[in-house]
Amino acid sequence: MQLVWFITGASSGLGFALTQRILARGDRVVATARNPGALDALLSHPDTDKSRIHVLKLDITAPFVTLQETAHQAVEKWGRVDVLVNNAGIGGEVGASEELGVDWLMHVMKTNYAGTVNVTNALLPHMRSQRAGTVVLLGSRSAYRNEFLGPVAYAASKAAVHSYGETLSAEVAPFNIRVTVVVPGTFDTPLAHPIIGTPIADYDSARAVLRQRVEAAKNMPNKGDPVKGMDALMDAVRGEGRAAGKAGLPLWLFLGSDCIADVKGRADRLTGVAEEWAAVGSGLGTEDPPAA
Secondary structure (H helix, E strand, C coil), X not given: CCCEEEECCCCCHHHHHHHHHHHHCCCEEEEEECCHHHHHHHHHCCCCCHHHEEEEECCCXXXXXXXXXXXXXXXXXXXXXXXXXXXXXCCCCEECHHHHHHHHHHHHHHHHHHHHHHHHHHHHHHHHHHCCXXXXXXXCHHHCCCCCCECHHHHHHHHHHHHHHHHHHHHHHHHCEEEEEEEECCECCCCCCCECCCCCHHHHHHHHHHXXXXXXXXXXXXXXXXXXXXXXXXXHHHCCHHHCCCCCCCCEEEECHHHHHHHHHHHHHHHXXXXXXXXXXXXXXXXCCCCC
């Protein structure tokens, strides 16, 4: 079956790679971006089948009525949208939470979390009416690997996206709508990590370590290949290729060996703490006997 995909942030990074793979594998795509002109090179490429790509301007922080209008245009193009991919986001900037301040944290949250929720809400009525659809939410392994100075704004926003996706999956399952939270590790995409915020002297040494981490990340060996990653996503959604024979679409799709290792490490630490502190945190019910 030829699927119709709707992608936010389709002009760069993983979104652009996914747009390319959708076209290469014969599906249709509504590719949206704040700057649609960034897709001109793809549209003018001789190998691009322009009958299977429709480009729309979309800023996910726009008023909800604007998002609804864009969703309506997308559905009108081919009569349906089968797969929504919430890829657009911001937050490469890093720093200590105290130095960044709450205004910056909420700015990132408004885009990555509220923008994702609003785009999803704009398209859900169409999916509910057709009693079918797939919602893909781009999360991040930063939601699981964040125990160091730097990623607070981005990590918190993506943790919110993860939690939203987990709840949304239960809400829309009765309408035959699937939800998956894609959790990429480090992929070879042009995402910079400038250190921002108002410097506080007490964080100088930690900031120096952060600067070293940022530089080391630029030269990280064997980063994820965006094309391979987005092929894996398509396989999972379509139930073919690497995902052939799997039992449906997973609630979480971890992409990259580094991501899988980090998720397993977080799970092990949570289990260890739960077991070590069980005696302190359990037996607190109104009918439980007093502690000895």
